[in-house]
Amino acid sequence: MSATTTPLHKQLHTEAQFESAMKALTATKGNRAEADKILYREYDLTNDAARKSALNEAVKGQFVDPLPDVPQTLKQLRQWVRWELEPDKDGNPTKVPYQVNGKKASSTDPNRWTDYRTAVTGATIDASGGVGFVVNGDGIFGIDLDGCYNPKTGKIAEWAERIIDACKSYTEYTPSETGLRVWARGVLPAGLRVFNLDPAVGYGEKVKIEIYEHSRYFTVTGDAFFEESGIEEIDTAAIYQMLHDIRAQHPAPVNQKTAEKSAAADDTTGVQIVYAPGSNIKIDKHAIFMRGQVVKDGSGFHVTLNNKDGLAFATVTYPSQSEADLGFATVLALIHDGDVDKMDDDFRKSALYREKWEREDYRERTFTKALETGEKIRKEKVLTVQEPTPSTPTVTVATSTDTVVTALTPSVIPGDEIPAFDESAITGIYRDIVDAATNGTTIPRQFAFLAARVYIGAMIAGKITFEGMEDTSSYYGVPIGLSGTSKGLAWKRTVDDILSLPNLALSVKILEGSGDSGAGLKDFFFDEPRNAPVVCMIDEAISLGHKAGDKKNPEILDAIVELATKHKFTRVKAARGKGKAGRSHDNAHLSIYLCAQDKEVIAAAFPNRRGMGLFERFYGEYSAPIIAGRLPKVDTLVATKIWEAVQKLPKSGHMTMAAGVEERIESYWASLPRDVQTKVRLKSHLYRDMYMAAHGRGSMIAEMRDLDSTLVNFPRQIKIREAFFTTEVPDKIGLYLSRLKAITESMRRRLNSGEPVWAVALSQRDFQTDTLAYKNNELHFFDTAWRSWLSQMMPVKIKKTNGHEYDKFAPKPLENEEGMWK
Structure with a gap:
């Protein structure tokens, strides 16, 4: 063999194989120097045959582990198999297990x-097998995280x-390169194993979570996350609840064609859907079986689907689960035109799936009967299914010379996008209020919802x-929102035109603006009715900032800060003669509706007050x-009827x-990023929203449905807080730039000391982790710094264990x- 200076690790399949070969050689030859000599100087590595020969010589019969990162567990x-990517009968690629x-x-x-x-010896490990x-x-x-x-x-x-953060267990990239898989230990609760999500919250057409503990095989790539x-x-109950929460926040859209077939099949399979009284929502059996929950009692075997308020609204009932299995299998036979593979796939994802389904005799017997029944139904009744035609929604509005505004595309906040407002959060009396204030208009409904909660929250405060x-x-x-987004108009129509009608009893005192001074704000509490709570409606935050400047009336801000947490104060005034007169208020509850344009305006309106906890209160x-x-x-x-209904809501009590509600809150809170968990005031917002939802339907007990309606928009609340209630953007970006610089300098020193590029290069995710941006949930700050720092980096391709190349960066x-660098 001719000598060459080409390092073996440049020619072997992966750096992991190079390291394994080095270890084996060191053990065989007795010292590292001899191994270096063999690997670096004595092999002609210019062709595949020479490369294979080098590897064989290196290991000397030793086993080289191609997946060193896979846990020994x-x-x-x-329990190992091989797999190959093959087309199914429809031509779609599927991973087939082999011996x-x-x-x-x-x-x-x-x-x-x-x-x-x-299993691994002699196996080709790449995207095709x-x-x-x-x-x-x-x-x-x-836990498969597809499309994430x-x-x-x-x-x-x-x-x-x-x-991933909640599990803190071994995680690897899947062969698709668009998914991740978490491996963990524990006992899973009974229930769903597939959680389909809205494709908009992931990458690709199929975005979903699958979790299995038996009778399934998973591909193993060894490409560790x-x-x-x-x-x-892990705490499987908490993780399982988190999966349900995620599905509730990002529900998958209904497949229209499947829904129409299923709806047509519903009339042919005997058992009818029973709807809750007053329900105006219709659903099909396929959706109930796929997304529902199983309930067994003395009256039969029920599969129930809940609405977004957590209430059961559609149920199918069978004498036993076996009969429910057959009923659903018949629906699947009609929907999938007798395709047994698709029927089996849907059944395994449904609420009915259980260990008994793995019995081949039971599965085949059920499908045989279902296919026979389906064929009879087809002969008796032809199902006609039309492709849905696109349509443009129309809105009918009353004629008026006044104008208002409607939302355009979502605004992109620096570093991230604020999720869309989910209207399922508007429940109880709030639905009536928001409808009355906004129907026939295009006022943002979330503003009317906020105005209603500010007013009713003030009404019962204390x-x-x-x-x-x-x-x-x-x-x-x-x-x-920018000027003209109907912030003030939402307040006027919700509060002035509905909740505080003229000539009706006054529940809340409303102060337009914040008063001329802090003393003026406090004095307003003494106006009649003295014990009524106060709401400050401040039409523009910027005007408050001008009024409360350090050289004008900073006491206004001090009063707002003080009354955020304290409900007792004493006002001392000069009296005639040498004495002073004082008066006290021991039931002062202040609420605020403060219209703002952006975070700079908010910061300017409350200068130097961030450290006093006011921003956390917003x-x-x-x-x-x-x-x-x-x-x-x-x-x-x-409006009068709504006002009367509001007056009938509970006024006092505990x-x-x-x-189960509090346990679920704690489970959800534990799933959030660490820096969110430390925000006590943010957790109070969650509790307040939940209790207000319960109160809005006239109840003094917060139920799971009230929590569900709160959680749908809670991630949105976190994003709004990140985007607007901070004054630290420049400092944070500078912080992450300094961390990127320090990491890059460390990488440069390693490269100059002789380490190869593949060993030093980092992915963008590595930088996010090493700068603590990921841990601190500050990726929006990191992204801005990263875009600026990219000019200092060069992209490199790194070949990983699975044979795929990945983008990384080096200085x-x-x-x-x-x-100089290898």
């Missing part, structure tokens, strides 16, 4: 499994990050207390820029939580470093 078990002898493997037959070493691990109910399970990763940008969907992580035992929450129901509401709502629309008058009769070489 999996490797020590005899090492070339025969088909099975996820339910241990005789067709093998040990790890046998590799090895897999079978879960068999022994406590190890996998963008390989081009390195970005990971927020919902996937929540799951974290370094040196093991398979941990009179109703709450379990698990020390704060009152007072809101410091801040609607945010409750923001947001609307994108808008265009002109119409504005019909609020119906006085409707609100509590139904069983650009300086003039004196050109050609």
